[in-house]
Amino acid sequence: MMRARLAQVRLRPKANARAVRHGFPWVFANELVTDRRTRALPAGSLALLEDDARTVLGVVAVNPESKIICRVLDRSPDAVIDQAWFGARLSHALALRERVFEAPFYRLVHAEADGLPGVVIDRFGDVAVIQPNAAWAEMRIDALAAALADVTGIRTIVKNGTGRARALEGLSEETVMLRGTLDAPVPVPMNGAIYMADLLGGQKTGLFFDQRPNHAFAASLARGARVLDVFSHVGGFGLAALAGGAASVLAVDGSAPALELAGQGAQATGVAERFTTRKGDAFDVLSALADTGAQFDVVVCDPPAFAPSKQALDAGLRAYERVARLAAPLVAPGGYLGLCSCSHAVDLVRFRTACSRGIGRAGRSAQIIHTGFAGPDHPILPELAESGYLKALFYRLMP
Secondary structure: OOOOOOEEEEEOOOOOHHHHHOOOOEEEHHHEOOOHHHHOOOOOEEEEEEOOOOOEEEEEEEOOOOOEEEEEEEOOOOOOOOHHHHHHHHHHHHHHHHHHOOOOEEEEEEHHHHOOOOEEEEEEOOEEEEEEOOHHHHHOHHHHHHHHHHHHOOOEEEEEEOOHHHHHOOOOOEEEEEEOOOOOOEEEEEOOEEEEEOOOOOOOOOOOHHHHHHHHHHHHHOOOOEEEEEOOOOOHHHHHHHHOOOOEEEEEEOOHHHHHHHHHHHHHHOOHHHEEEEEOOHHHHHHHHHHOOOOEEEEEEOOOOOOOOHHHHHHHHHHHHHHHHHHHHHEEEEEEEEEEEOOOOOOHHHHHHHHHHHHHHOOOOEEEEEEEOOOOOOOOOOOOHHHOOOEEEEEEEOO
């Protein structure tokens, strides 16, 4: 059966067609000829992308409502974006995760880096959460879910349609069950700890797999240590530290439900007697702890994205510096400070500068002992810097 003929969209003469040919997955609105026909295409439509000489560059998804007006789906002009196409992409992604991880708990699809632009899929054993953050995926969610079930055997699939990325695509927010049922948090084994992931009401997909290698490094510092885990969510660094032999952990977060899940995780891990929580604004709690003269052997701060866009860059850098300035006094002489950023707009050099300045402003001297990034289930597309967003710096503070 022949497929319906695709619409055609064309790059402006001064657009960088070479970048698309070399793997860059986006076309911005000011790079495309947006005539009346193009503007009339429904969000999520498929089209053939041409350069200004009318050479076809591949199949793209078009959203005239988005600043990213085209997302490259396939460089073959003959590609058919159907369930079989989804299945091939998912199989390729699954092969990497099964090679790297013994248990099926990981990010299965990391958007553009796995050839599914705007799509995130996290796997929690026999449950998966799909974030269709682009209009083309939202339109084809049934085919995507069917392919996911076929390739992995997963029986329970949640669609998490929340977050800033969907708003930028003109999509509404909703979280729904696509397949199966789910009525309780899902236990997730990681780095020797058990985390409780709320896949229906938690942040993002319920758990942050990206920090797994950084949790492990922090745990290697934590044997016999007093640990402070700030912006802890469901116990990320703290539970890993306890599994690694920490003497005690204080977890700080502004969300009572997240701290409740952290407590459940501590109970499931068998470390509840060494785990305490404190609800409050992280900046306020850091200041209050300093006022009491509190000291910890390991302090880790893993805040939300303070700079989610380039427009927020300066404010975000100031916030990262402030975190470092407030956290450094809490680190005992010779202790360790871990500082993290998940902001796309903040590169490693700027983040390191902000953190080091904050430590210096606190009157402390430090050496960087480790720089961490996301795990292999969060691959980086070399042409797209945004796919490598996570940074973690670990300092040893001088006596």
